[in-house]
Amino acid sequence: MSKSILITGGTGLIGRTLVKSLHKQYAITVVTRDPNRAIRLLGENVKCITAEELRSVDQFDAVVNLAGEPIADKRWTDAQKARICQSRWKITQQLVDLINNSSNPPAVFVSGSAIGVYGRQGDTVITEEFTDFHDEFSREVCQKWEDIALEANTRVCILRTGVVLSDEGGALSKMLMPFRLGLGGPIGSGKQFMAWIHLDDMVNGIQFLLEDDETKGVYNFTAPNPNTNHFFSLALAKRLERPCIFRVPAFVLKTLMGESSDLVLFGQKVVPQKLIDKGFKFDFPTLKTALADLDL
Template sequence: MSKHILITGGTGLIGRTLITALEKKYAMTVVTRDPSRATRLLGEQINCITSEELTSVDKFDAIINLAGEPIADKRWSDAQKERICNSRWKITQQLVDLINTSSNAPSVFISGSAIGVYGRQGDTVVTEDFTDFHDEFSRAVCQKWENIALQANTRVCIMRTGVVLSDGGGALSKMLMPFRLGLGGPISSGKQFMAWIHMQDMIDAIQHLLSNEDAHGVYNFTSPNPNTNSFFSIALAKRLERPCIFRVPAFVIKALMGESSDLVLYGQKVIPKRLLGEGFTFTFPTLKEALADLDL
C-alpha cells in the first residue's frame, strides 16, 4: 500500500506542483478552506478536507505544511498582518497538537518558513546556523511559525524558502510585465541580495527531506548562488531580450507597498549549506540555467 501524505497549502503554487510530482507515488489528502474548489484544481484523485474535519493524523505517514496567506500580495495593514500570522500559526499549532496526541504519529513533519526569518542582512553570507536575526515583521512571523513546528514529537524539517522561480505564477510573474515592456530594472540601489530557488529544485528538495530519515531541523531552500537585485534584473531582461535601463527608486516602492516594501528593498545572501552538505544536487544552481528553463 502506498504511503499517505497530508498536505496543507495544496492549492498554492508550490502545493499544486508538489502534488503533481508526488501523486503517482503516494496517496494524498489536502487540508483546504474550500474542498470543492481544491478538487476542481487538483483532481478527484486527491482527498480534500477542511481543517475542522481533520481530527486525527494517525493514518498519515508524513505531513507537509505549506499553508499561509501570501506575504507580499497586499499592503501590511494591521488586519493583513494578523491574517498573515494566523494563516501560518493556527494550522501549524493544530498539526503539532494532533501529532503530539497521536497514537501513531507521522514519521516526518515538513513545515514551511521563509528566509525572511533572518531579516535584512546586507551582503553577509547567511547559512542555517546564523543567529543574528534582524528584528522586523518577517522575522517575527517566521520565528514563531518555526518555533510552533519544532514542538512536534516526530522528525521535523523546516524549509526557509527564498523566492521561488516558476513559469506558473508567483513572484516572477509579477516582475515580468514591466520587463516585457522594456521598463524593467533594478530596485533602489540594486545591491540588495535576492536568494531564489527554481521550482524543480524546491520540489526535489522536499522529496529529499521526505526520504532522508536523517534529515531534521532547519534547511535553507535557496540556490547555492544568490544574486543581487541588479544582477537578477539584467539576467531577466537578457532572457526576455529587452533592455534594462530603468531604475525603480525606493520611494516609489515604499509608496506602492508600504511596510511590505522591506521585502524587496532589503535582502539576504542565503546559502543552502545543509542541503549541499547532505549531497543534494541542484538541477538549476545558477540564475542563467534557471531562467533558461522557464517558459517566459
C-alpha cells in the same frame, strides 16, 4: 500499499507542483478551505478536506505544511499582518497538537518558513548556522511559525524558502510585465541580494527531506548562487531580450507598498549549506540555467 501524506497549502504554487510530483507514490490528502476548488485544481485522485474535518493524523506517514496567506500581495495594515500571522500559526499549531496527541504519529513533519526569518542582512553570507537575526515583521512571523512546528514529537524539517521561480505564478509573474514592456530594471539600490530557487528544485528538495530519515531541523531552500537584484534584473531582461535601463526608486516602492516594500528593498545572501552537505543535487544552481528553463 502506498504511503499516505497530508498536505496543507496544496493549491498554492509549491503545493500544486508537489502534489503532482508525489501522487504516484503517495495517497494524498489536502487540507483546504474550498475542497471543491481544490479537487478541480488537483484532480479526483486527491482527497480534499477542511481543517475542521481533520481530527487525526494517525493514518498519515508524513505531513507537509505549506499553508499561509501571501505575505507581499497587500499592504501591511494591522489587520493584514494579523491574517499573515494567523494563517501560518493556527494551522501549524493544529497539526502539532494532532501529532503530539497521536497514537501513531507521522514519521516526519515538513513545515514551511522563509528566509525572511533572518531579516535584512546586507551581503553577509547566511547559512543555517546564522543566529544574528534582524528584528522586523518577517522575522516575527517566521520565528514563531518555526517555533510552533519544532514542538512536534516527530522528525521535523523546516523550509526556509527564498523567492520561488516558476512560469506558473508566484513572485516572478509579478516582475515580468514591466520587463516585457522594456521598462524593467533594478529596485532601489539594486545591491540587495535575492536568494531564489527554481520550483522544481523546491519540490525535489521537499521530497528529499521526506525520504531521508537523517534530515531534521532548519534548511535553507535557495539555490547555491544568490544574486543581487541588479544582477537578477540584467539576467531577466537578457532572457526576455529587453533592455534594462530603468530603475525603481525606493521611495516609489515605499509609497506603493508601505512597510512590505522592505521585502524587496532589503535582502539576504542565503546559501543552502545543509542541503549541499547532505548531497542534494540542484538541477538549476545558477540563475542563467533557471531562467532558461522557464517559459517566459
